[in-house]
Amino acid sequence: MAMKEQTILRSQGNKIRTTDKEIAIVGKIEEPLVLLLGDVLSAEECDALIALAEDRMQRAKIGQSHTESDIRTSSSAFFEESENDLIRTIETRVSELMNIPVAHAESLQILNYQPGEQYQPHYDYFTSANVANNRISTLLIYLNDVEEGGETYFPALQLTVTPRKGSAVYFEYFYNDNDMNERTLHGGNPVAAGEKWVATQWMRRQRHRYL
Numbered sequence: 001m002a003m004k005e006q007t008i009l010r011s012q013g014n015k016i017r018t019t020d021k022e023i024a025i026v027g028k029i030e031e032p033l034v035l036l037l038g039d040v041l042s043a044e045e046c047d048a049l050i051a052l053a054e055d056r057m058q059r060a061k062i063g064q065s066h067t068e069s070d071i072r073t074s075s076s077a078f079f080e081e082s083e084n085d086l087i088r089t090i091e092t093r094v095s096e097l098m099n100i101p102v103a104h105a106e107s108l109q110i111l112n113y114q115p116g117e118q119y120q121p122h123y124d125y126f127t128s129a130n131v132a133n134n135r136i137s138t139l140l141i142y143l144n145d146v147e148e149g150g151e152t153y154f155p156a157l158q159l160t161v162t163p164r165k166g167s168a169v170y171f172e173y174f175y176n177d178n179d180m181n182e183r184t185l186h187g188g189n190p191v192a193a194g195e196k197w198v199a200t201q202w203m204r205r206q207r208h209r210y211l
């Protein structure tokens with residue numbers, strides 16, 4: 001019989017405790033490990049992140065022709081590492097939750113989808129040969145409730161996650177068995193009504209920042 005593979009995140013029971021918050025596990029798939037998490041961010045934290053990102057996306061659009069990629073049609077912004085108290089607090093909580101040091105974290109990405117915008121199924125890890133320091137896990141946090149559409153879906157797991165403000169989906173793809181990694185294929189359904197805001201944290205296998 002095949003041995004159960006090690007996971008990065010060691011969840012016990014239905015809660016994960018970080019220094020400043022207790023986070024509920026509200027859904028779970030074992031292999032590959034996928035967790036649906038209750039309030040990772042408060043409503044106030046979600047609103048503050050959106051406000052910061054809106055400002056940044058606005059400025060990024062100036063002087064840029066709006067070309068749309070077929071893969072991802074949303075707009076994005078990145079936050080400087082630990083650039084203010086809010087980002088620092090969130091990064092610390094998220095890294096404790098993901099059980100990976102902040103030094104392995106990419107900068108937090110914020111995506112905004114308008115009606116009709118989507119993200120085609122993809123892997124979060126890089127699939128080209130000889131990637132030196134690949135991604136190993138993802139936390140996707142929903143920053144608002146979407147009026148209609150915008151679900152995250154995992155075709156190989158037959159899992160569809162409806163965005164709920166402050167909640168999150170966690171998954172990892174650091175397995176020896178590559179079939180398990182490939183089952184983390186996922187995409188974002190087109191937003192049908194309203195808009196969608198998400199924050200994505202990707203973790204690297206090794207140190208990624210040197211601050």
Ligand SMILES: O=C(O)CCC(=O)C(=O)O
Nearest residue numbers: 119151152187188198200
């Ligand atoms: O918006 C979504 O539901 C998916 C986002 C995603 O896959 C990503 O940021 O890597």
Ligand SMILES: [Fe+2]
Nearest residue numbers: 122123124186
């Ligand atoms: Fe993704």
